[in-house]
Amino acid sequence: xxxxxxxxxxLSVQEGRISILNCDYTNSMFDYFLWYKKYPAEGPTxxxxxxxxxxxxxxxxxxVFLNKSAKHLSLHIVPSQPGDSAVYFxxxxxxxxxxxxxxxxxxxxxxxxx
Amino acid sequence: DADVTQxxxxxITKTGKRIMLECSQTKGHDxxxxxxxxxxxxxxxxxxxxDVKDINKGEISDGYSVSRQAQAxxxxxxxxxxxxxxxxxxxxxxDPRGGYSRNEQFFGPGTRLTVL
Numbered sequence: 073x074x075x076x077x078x079x080x081x082x083l084s085v086q087e088g089r090i091s092i093l094n095c096d097y098t099n100s101m102f103d104y105f106l107w108y109k110k111y112p113a114e115g116p117t118x119x120x121x122x123x124x125x126x127x128x129x130x131x132x133x134x135x136v137f138l139n140k141s142a143k144h145l146s147l148h149i150v151p152s153q154p155g156d157s158a159v160y161f162x163x164x165x166x167x168x169x170x171x172x173x174x175x176x177x178x179x180x181x182x183x184x185x186x
Numbered sequence: 187d188a189d190v191t192q193x194x195x196x197x198i199t200k201t202g203k204r205i206m207l208e209c210s211q212t213k214g215h216d217x218x219x220x221x222x223x224x225x226x227x228x229x230x231x232x233x234x235x236x237d238v239k240d241i242n243k244g245e246i247s248d249g250y251s252v253s254r255q256a257q258a259x260x261x262x263x264x265x266x267x268x269x270x271x272x273x274x275x276x277x278x279x280x281d282p283r284g285g286y287s288r289n290e291q292f293f294g295p296g297t298r299l300t301v302l
Contacts, residue, residue, distance in 0.1 A: 078228075115278075118292070161228060161229065174231075175231075177228050178227060178228040
């Protein structure tokens, strides 16, 4: 049972345009969401996160939007740059005060073309 | 620079062999995790440890075991490797201090394991 889903395995965007990566989740207990970026031959690195008390979080060119009623989050990258080409994973967790297990999506490969 | 390291980075082994993957960290984090990544399946949690005396199974622990030798070291063993354990394996750490905003995990570079 895939509790976190990224339905687009790949996405191609021109440099300078907006990249929108989507993620859906099914577990209503999740209350904290993260995006990770992964380059080949490297481990995933944390990019941006959002808690369920917010609907938007912005960090430079990266913005994450959360729609709790739809159980959907999205990552916007504006403007997209060639260095953004990577695999992006969304992840979700339920904060219990002690636990920090993450449930990951299947990933979306973003290619930013010149 | 504080880091998460994994050894070996690549390993080819045969069916039935015992193999150990090692993870070390200099971040001073109490929590450590082992994941595997398979194409189309994302990262799946194998085992996790919240301190030296705490070991917990993740969603896909069958066929694996772990050892937390110290705060900084967390090893993953495949007792008798099989071909469907061919995957990319990642170790990660996290810091429980700082509460809600500190759920991020820090990953090592990964070990590519091939079981023939």
